[in-house]
Amino acid sequence: MLKQIYTLSLTVLVALIFAGSIIAQSSSISNVKEVYTGTHTKVQTPAGQNIPIPYDGTLALLFDNGPLVTNPAGGSGGADLSALQSAIGLGTYGFGAQISAGNSVADDFTINGASWNIEELQFFTYQTGSSTTSTINDARIRIWNGAPNAGGTIVFGDLTTNRLSSTSWTNIYRALDTSPSASDRPIMRVVVQFSPALTLGPGTYWVEVSLGGTLASGPWAPAVSIVGQTTTGDALQLTSTGWAAAVDGTYPQGIPFIVLGNSGPPCPVQTPENPTPANNAVDVPITGVNLSWSNGGPGTVPPNQVEVFFGPAGNMVSVYSGAPVTQWSPGTLNYFTNYQWKVVNKIDTCNISSSTWAFRTIQDPNLVEHCEPFADLSNWTIVGPLGLTNWTASATANAGGTAPELRMGWSPSFTGVSLIRSNAIPLVNNTASTFSFNFFLDYFAAPSGTVTVGITYDGGTTEEVLYQVVDPPANVGPALIEGSFTTPATGSENAQLQITYNGYTFNIDYIYWDNLCVKQVIPVELTSFIAKSDNNTVTLNWTTATELNNSGFQIERSNGGEYQSVGFVAGHGTSTSTNNYVYLDQNVEAGTYTYRLKQIDLDGSFEYSNAVEVEVLGLREYTLGQNYPNPFNPSTTINFSLAVDSKVSLKVFNVLGQEVASLLNGQMSAGSQKVSFDASSLNSGVYFYRLEADGIDGQKFSSTKKMILTK
Known part of the structure; x- marks a missing residue:
């Protein structure tokens, strides 16, 4: 059924016509693009001239993905201008790269020959209506070893870690070519720095960026701007519908960015690889975990320093930096948590980082989960009083889960309250609990009404609100909604979830929910x-x-x-x-x-x-103790310790350096060790005993001590 409004008063009609004339001179904004919607008129505009993107600093420019300035000194107040060239049919001010909407943009670069040691990436963005003081406060990046929509895999970064190092105005305004003095879109420089430098070998890479700011508009990523040219690159944009080409109308566009650092021969240090637990392992126990790896890859030089980074996904920190190791224990972990880790092998002149590895721990065995996938509505009662036919289990997946899902439709339209309530859920009293669900509200007009997800313990007489959105002015979601609550001291076994809409359903299209879950850890002392x-x-x-x-x-x-x-x-x-x-x-x-x-x-x-x-096991270091007793006759004990499993040789020599006894020659385990030496066959005198150990991690140890035999 189509929504139709059959009559308009003359006043409203005039108002709409007037508003339309204003809109035709402005821009159309969704969270995907900021688009010029006016007339594309061929007019005489100032002659353009592309210049390279300016930057300061001592780093070498490794890559520049294309110009941004079309008119040097041609913008407001004599600043540079990045013109939206409507005269040749272009109409997109910028592509949405908002973290808040789950948007990002990506473009590619190619490394030929020597590896690049990348110390800095710079991106360019704006928020409509900002001053020349940057409003950007978040920058998240991922680097792929191929196109993200064509089999590429992530070799660095994530979309949860804020990597913003600095931001400032570029002295460039983004403006329409017919309004070059407009100053409401100052373009900001976004700087992401790497310490140590990020080393990438030859190949084609895609760098993806998602941005956050303090204003409601954007952040937007302006396209590469080439004077008189409609097609400027092959960038991609990630939105709620997935990856797609970044196009202005039908013209493919590039996204400007620059890469700074230095290039040279590949770092010869060995690369950390072969992680344990394996990358993306699941159901890893929370205790007894030992992170381990080997050193190999194209490098030939063993590291003389190792740094280990570890933490929950998106929040890795340095946990070890020192002598070379090939394992590290994180201690007790949290249940059902995604962790990430990486290893950096270092020598005096350069370093090589492993990929970022990940694993997820086991679910808490004491966790009890009550989840509704909405395969049907058999666990629910439509209470109403209105909209009794508006609720369905729909074979769609608009909320962000998988089909089916709960849907409330606008038709037949009503004004008032409609409620659907679950069967009883046996929760535990006085217990911290969590909830989560997928949600999408498809907006049509204002006021769009109030949507509530709540819980009741008395059949609906009272309700605790878990989530509520009131008259949203646009679509909400698709999003994963999460939160927590505590059950009451009594009556929790009667818990029921309820979902309510209160408003005029004509002003929404559909509302979707999926995977509504309540979780509790059952108390155990x-x-x-x-x-x-x-x-x-x-x-x-x-x-x-x-x-x-x-x-x-x-x-x-x-x-x-x-x-x-x-x-x-x-x-x-x-x-x-x-x-x-x-x-x-x-x-x-x-x-x-x-x-x-x-x-x-x-x-x-x-x-x-x-x-x-x-x-x-005692001290995990190489030591050789003094024999005891000393002097001795005829037996003594020699104690030593091994930092790691090692091949061990323990021999006794006389003062002439001649070997008189071999006490050990073979593989031994790490930890404290001791050996007895019977010198009954030797004459009184001074002797020396020497321990040599070759560790499995490449460490070598040698120590000699003196002992005295008296008979």
Whole structure:
């Protein structure tokens, strides 16, 4: 059914005609393009002259994707002008690159011959109505090794990390060629810097950028502007409908950007590769994870320094920087979390970074999830009182999920309230909970009405609002809506979700919902207890979901005999929220130990946790200890430690340097070691013992000490 308005008063008609005459002189704005909608008249415009995009600094210009200035000093106040050339049929001021709309733009560059060490990327954007003080506050980039819409994969970056280094006015205005003095679109420079430099080898790459700013309009990415030329490149634009060519009418456009840095021979250092866990692994445990990798690739020089970056997706930080390693432990992780990590191998003159690797941890085994995919409406009751036929399970996927989905249509139109309510959901009392759903409102006219997603525990008499949008002036979404709430102390087993529309349905087209989920972690007193050793320190981590009159935890340790108290950690009394605890047991000698927690209530009552076992390997470094006893007759013990698994040689020499005994010659595990030496067959005198070790990570160690045999 088509929406039709059959009559207009003369006043309204005149007003619309007048408004149309104004609109014809302005621009049409969606979140995809800012487009000139006026008449494309062939008029005499100032003669154009392209000049390179200006930049300051000492870095070499590696690539310039095309001019932006069409009229030097031809803009407002004598600034440079980037003219929208309506005289040749162009009509797009800029392409939407707004983070808020999920938009971005991308264009390509090619590296021939030597690798590029990229230290800076510069992009260009504007927000209509801004002053010459930049309003840009966010820049997110991805670099692909091929076209993003044709099989390319990401080799750097993401669309969650703000990489903006600086921003400033370029002294360029974007304006219509017939209105060159317009000053409402000052173009800003957006600078993204890399430290250390980003090294890319020969090939064709696509750089994608998504931008944020403080104004409502844009940010917009102006096209490459070449005087008298309609086609300026082959850029792509990502919108809610996917990747598509960035075109002005039917003319393909390029996006201006510049690449700064230096080029030269490829860095010879070995490349980190072969990650464990494998890239994009899922269901990784939250404990006992050891990130490891190997060094290979085209490089031939082993690194002399290594830096490891790790963190939740979009928030990696440096967690290790030092001597070469090929593994690192992140400790206890969070449930169902996407993590990213990378390794940078360094030598004195350059460095090579691995790809950014990712994995996702397992879901919390205590998580209970109630989800509605809207395959049908069998779990729902249409309460109304209006719109009883407007609700359907639709074979569409407009909200951002997968078909089917819940849809409320505008027809038959009504003015008032329509509500749909779920069956009861057995939630747990007094428990922190989360909700999420996919949502899209297809706007038609104002006022568009109020949409509410809420929860009730008394059949609808009262309601807690989880999400609400009131009279939105444009489309909303498609978007993933997420939030949290806490269930009441009683009655949570009667929980029902309800979705309400209140307004004039003629003013919306359709509203869509999908994958409506409520999640709770069912309370368990002690949810986890783990122990991990690092050198001579044991780290104990445990988590409680709830606590009742908890004075604290006494930490007890055993090495095979009776448990001994080694510390105490205060509790949180009574709590219904998750609490995480940590205790460091330091200076623990090498050996195997078990730990347990003695949870003590405020009244003195207590209970023990299950025990956990941990092996303490001692210092993870190469050492050679002095033999004991010394002097000795006829036997002594030599202690040493290995930083990593190593091939070990331990020999004894006389004062002439002659080998008199070989005590060890073979592969040994990392950690503390000892060997006994029986010198019954030797004469009294001074001897020397020498330890040589070749580690599996390339480290080498050699040490010699003196000992005295007296008979």
